[in-house]
Amino acid sequence: MKATLTEKIMARAANRDSVKPGENIWINVDILLTHDVCGPGTIGVFERELGENAQVWDRNKVVIIPDHYIFTADEKAHRNINILRDFVKRQNLPYYYDPGTRDYQGVCHVALPQLGHVRPGEVIFGTDSHTCTHGALGAFATGIGNTDAGFVLGTGKLLVKVPETLRFNLTGSLPQGVTAKDIILRIIGDIGVDGANYCAMEFLGEAVTSLSIEERMTICNMAIEAGGKNGIMNPDEKALEYVRKRTDKPFEPLFADADAPVAAEYNYDVSEFEPCVAAPHLPSNYKPASQCQDIKIDRAYIGSCTGGKIEDFIMAAQILKGRKVKVPTFLVPATVEVAEGLLTEKVGGKALVEVFAAAECEDIAPPSCAACLGGPIDTFGRTSGNEVVISTTNRNFIGRMGSKDSQIYLASPFTAAASAVNGYISDPRAFFAANI
Amino acid sequence: MSSISEPIRGRVYVLEDNIDTDLIIPAEYLNLVPTIPEEYHKLGSYAMAGLPVSFPPFTDKETGKTPYAIMIAGRNFGCGSSREHAPICLGAAGVKAVVAQSYARIFFRNAIATGEVYPLESTERLCDIFKTGDEAEIAADLSTIKDSGGTVHQLKPVGAVAPVIEAGGIFGYARKTGMIGN
Ligand code: SF4
Numbered sequence: 001m002k003a004t005l006t007e008k009i010m011a012r013a014a015n016r017d018s019v020k021p022g023e024n025i026w027i028n029v030d031i032l033l034t035h036d037v038c039g040p041g042t043i044g045v046f047e048r049e050l051g052e053n054a055q056v057w058d059r060n061k062v063v064i065i066p067d068h069y070i071f072t073a074d075e076k077a078h079r080n081i082n083i084l085r086d087f088v089k090r091q092n093l094p095y096y097y098d099p100g101t102r103d104y105q106g107v108c109h110v111a112l113p114q115l116g117h118v119r120p121g122e123v124i125f126g127t128d129s130h131t132c133t134h135g136a137l138g139a140f141a142t143g144i145g146n147t148d149a150g151f152v153l154g155t156g157k158l159l160v161k162v163p164e165t166l167r168f169n170l171t172g173s174l175p176q177g178v179t180a181k182d183i184i185l186r187i188i189g190d191i192g193v194d195g196a197n198y199c200a201m202e203f204l205g206e207a208v209t210s211l212s213i214e215e216r217m218t219i220c221n222m223a224i225e226a227g228g229k230n231g232i233m234n235p236d237e238k239a240l241e242y243v244r245k246r247t248d249k250p251f252e253p254l255f256a257d258a259d260a261p262v263a264a265e266y267n268y269d270v271s272e273f274e275p276c277v278a279a280p281h282l283p284s285n286y287k288p289a290s291q292c293q294d295i296k297i298d299r300a301y302i303g304s305c306t307g308g309k310i311e312d313f314i315m316a317a318q319i320l321k322g323r324k325v326k327v328p329t330f331l332v333p334a335t336v337e338v339a340e341g342l343l344t345e346k347v348g349g350k351a352l353v354e355v356f357a358a359a360e361c362e363d364i365a366p367p368s369c370a371a372c373l374g375g376p377i378d379t380f381g382r383t384s385g386n387e388v389v390i391s392t393t394n395r396n397f398i399g400r401m402g403s404k405d406s407q408i409y410l411a412s413p414f415t416a417a418a419s420a421v422n423g424y425i426s427d428p429r430a431f432f433a434a435n436i
Numbered sequence: 437m438s439s440i441s442e443p444i445r446g447r448v449y450v451l452e453d454n455i456d457t458d459l460i461i462p463a464e465y466l467n468l469v470p471t472i473p474e475e476y477h478k479l480g481s482y483a484m485a486g487l488p489v490s491f492p493p494f495t496d497k498e499t500g501k502t503p504y505a506i507m508i509a510g511r512n513f514g515c516g517s518s519r520e521h522a523p524i525c526l527g528a529a530g531v532k533a534v535v536a537q538s539y540a541r542i543f544f545r546n547a548i549a550t551g552e553v554y555p556l557e558s559t560e561r562l563c564d565i566f567k568t569g570d571e572a573e574i575a576a577d578l579s580t581i582k583d584s585g586g587t588v589h590q591l592k593p594v595g596a597v598a599p600v601i602e603a604g605g606i607f608g609y610a611r612k613t614g615m616i617g618n
Binding site for chain 1: 454456458459462463464466467468469470471472486488489511512515516517518519520521523538539540541542545546549550596600605606607609610615616
């Protein structure tokens with residue numbers, strides 16, 4: 001029987017030959033991811049329900065990556081990290097990335113694949129809605145709450161509904177200056193913030209395979225912004241190589257049947273796409289960047305699991321090279337690996353850090369979620385008034401970056417950097433035409 | 437058919453579409469851990485703290501509780517984050533049920549898994565019919581909601597999640613079905 005990739009992974013995880021959308025099934029979990037915001041509550045549920053001496057189901061399958069509230073004086077944030085440390089010690093967990101030590105990584109969704117914890121064909125649950133990022137490597141990955149995570153921690157299983165699949169066939173090649181971020185913002189603009197509610201979003205086609213792994217992650221990362229349960233892509237040779245470089249663990253990839261029955265199918269030729277923004281206060285408020293040139297911005301923000309990967313900074317640097325920003329521009333590498341890349345990767349013969357310094361961006365922050373979700377009052381880049389922000393992050397809800405009065409425009413790194421240079425929302429293609 | 441011991445009666449708080457988790461519980465309060473009892477109550481006092489100031493206050497400053505037992509909303513309630521703090525802060529504030537046209541998947545799931553609030557689905561756009569402060573009553577079988585004028589509005593059947601609701605959440609359900617021991 002023909003099946004989507006999500007159905008195939010779920011069937012195997014349920015020890016069945018096949019599954020049907022709408023069925024509620026118990027599946028076995030390969031990786032449980034948690035962080036400092038939801039980890040303590042997950043541990044609390046686990047111990048309340050299963051006892052203080054309960055053991056986690058498999059210590060090699062639990063990954064804890066603190067990333068949200070790291071560089072803050074907030075006492076509870078520190079207390080929460082201590083709860084994680086204490087649990088890791090008692091349970092003797094090997095995959096814990098402790099802040100303040102050499103093990104610290106940064107944003108969990110960028111670190112998880114970098115550390116080799118994402119493998120094609122596997123089932124990943126995380127206490128964070130952007131866990132859907134990991135579908136870019138052909139895993140079934142989705143966000144869950146503390147109670148479900150506490151259950152997984154104890155049993156290694158979870159009762160889930162098999163989602164219907166929406167298939168997105170992406171053909172054509174992206175024009176210069178147009179990125180994965182523009183693809184996903186366009187799709188969310190078309191189908192709406194609940195357009196994929198309860199559904200798997202499967203992305204197939206040559207426009208997907210021609211993207212880098214990081215760009216694929218940008219697309220799957222925002223599946224949740226359309227309400228999707230997961231985003232997923234076939235693991236091609238590029239994906240398999242990415243994974244093999246990062247782990248010795250064996251894995252068995254599965255692949256979607258391109259003609260499997262699905263709930264709906266969407267066909268896009270991405271060569272018609274253009275740089276865009278999502279205007280406040282929903283990720284579905286799609287607007288071509290070229291039509292927003294009347295919007296002045298107060299700051300630019302490049303960071304997060306969506307837009308803080310090394311390729312995002314390379315894109316920003318291609319625009320910022322030899323130019324100066326007109327508004328404060330905040331740069332937050334997602335992980336330590338990305339931060340190191342800022343020193344070693346070059347654009348126009350100069351390291352990214354030099355490009356950004358010469359462009360007069362703010363000093364680069366240490367890797368973490370930072371102002372992507374507002375956070376404690378002393379968070380780097382947090383808004384405090386009615387700032388208009390252009391940001392490479394994934395959510396522009398009221399108050400998302402701190403202040404309820406600020407306005408967030410979501411955009412690609414090209415568009416964010418071009419806007420930072422001009423001081424108003426700008427179409428980055430003009431910069432390419434000017435021969436950057 | 438799922439049912440609870442008695443009808444849910446109380447005043448309603450009415451919101452429209454796409455009420456996201458940053459409005460329900462802003463990130464600055466996510467340093468609170470819901471399984472720590474004092475922090476559970478604190479989370480309740482911050483329920484809906486992300487709403488713009490032009491909205492009527494949701495919780496009472498003194499008690500940290502809400503005078504509204506029922507939340508009524510439009511489409512896609514609870515979109516955004518997987519933070520379980522969202523259904524928990526509503527439950528901790530004293531909300532018993534949310535009645536929306538539709539839910540974002542993770543909020544719905546977290547509401548059921550925790551047993552904190554009943555996420556019920558309306559068949560009509562009730563946020564255009566009810567006004568904040570109106571009295572309402574949800575039948576014990578969770579099939580209808582009655583407005584203060586006595587009109588009865590149908591709710592959608594809770595469906596496949598009924599056994600999980602009845603068991604009080606995912607752990608209760610797993611114990612009942614023998615998935616995990618008592
Ligand atoms: S970077 Fe932003 S969206 Fe990503 S995990 Fe952190 S807070 Fe969430």
